[in-house]
Amino acid sequence: MPEGPTILNLKNKLNRYKGKNVVEATGYAEVDKTLIKDVKLLDVDAYGKNFIFVFKDFFVTVHLGLFGSMLINKRKKVNASFALQFEEAEINFYISKAKIIPGKPQDHFNYKTDILKDEFDGEYVLSTVQEKYADKMIGDVLMEQDLFTGVGNIIRIEALYRAKIHPETIVKNIPEKKLMFLIESVVNYAYEFLEQSKKDEVKEKTLIYGKKICPKDKRELIIEEMGKVKRKTYVCPKCQKKYE
Ligand SMILES: [Zn+2]
Structure with missing residues (x-):
């Protein structure tokens, strides 16, 4: 599954369509495509693993899921699940979930939890983890998209290794400093991932x-x-401590 940095890289390729007119939306996704007819695309953004296309009174989110993909000005032999047609371009999504949501993305999404946003708030995430997820395993908590928006399996595994924490450790047993270091490791590694994915060398x-x-x-x-x-998990039994 694509992780946050992969989506952000793809999204950056779409920036040139900002301000352009969308002639129509096509595809078999069950969204009201009549809303997207001859409308101006005001902005393109990413939130975690979602693409966001912003129009005047609503926005569209597209999630690639496990097998999804996106093509610009190219088509696959199979039908696109969702596509935006411009006068001289098209963006095609395959095996993806599209949703139309009224209003503005900033009123709908909490940007404080997106690991690749400037608004990411480590202290907010730390206190939420401690208050609401104290009895959960940290390896599971890292996959909570409302809390670590954009984290996927690779980021989860690499960050836990860097922070030397065993994924089965219960959150309340992890010293606060260690937990802070883990959150820092998630963000730092996500930016490394972002750079590496441009050259296709993450793995x-x-x-x-x-x-x-x-x-x-x-x-x-x-x-x-x-x-x-x-999810398939990798752990070094010597380096990664299970706090009791
Ligand atoms: Zn080791």
Whole structure:
């Protein structure tokens, strides 16, 4: 599944369509496409794993999901789930979920939790984690999109390794300083990921995701589904501490 930085990179390719007129929307997605007819695209943004297309009275979110993709001025043989047609261009989304939401994105989304937004507020996230997720495993909490918006499996695994925390640790057992360091690690790594994904080298530059041994002590990594999220998890049993 594409993670926040991948979506942000793709979104930046769409910036040139800001201010352009959308002739119509097409695709089999069950949204009211009659609303998107001869309307000006005011802005393009990303929120976590969503693309956002802003029009005057509403906005459209597109989520790529596990197998989704986006093509600009190119088409696949299969039908697009959602597409925006401009006079001289088109943006096609495949196997994606589109939604029309009335109002403005900033009234709908909490930008304080988006790991790649300037508005990201580490202290807000820290206190929310401690108040609302105290009894949950940190490996699961990192995947909560309302709290760590844009984090996917690679960011989750790499950040926990960098912060030396075992994903099965219960949040309330993690010392506050460690938790702060983890949140910093999530954001710092997300920006590394952003740069690496421009050159398509994210997977070759991970420290433990997709690897078999820990680069530090050469120990064999534990590779299994952990927690409630049921995603493949990589852990170094020596470097990553499970606080009790
Ligand atoms: Zn290790």
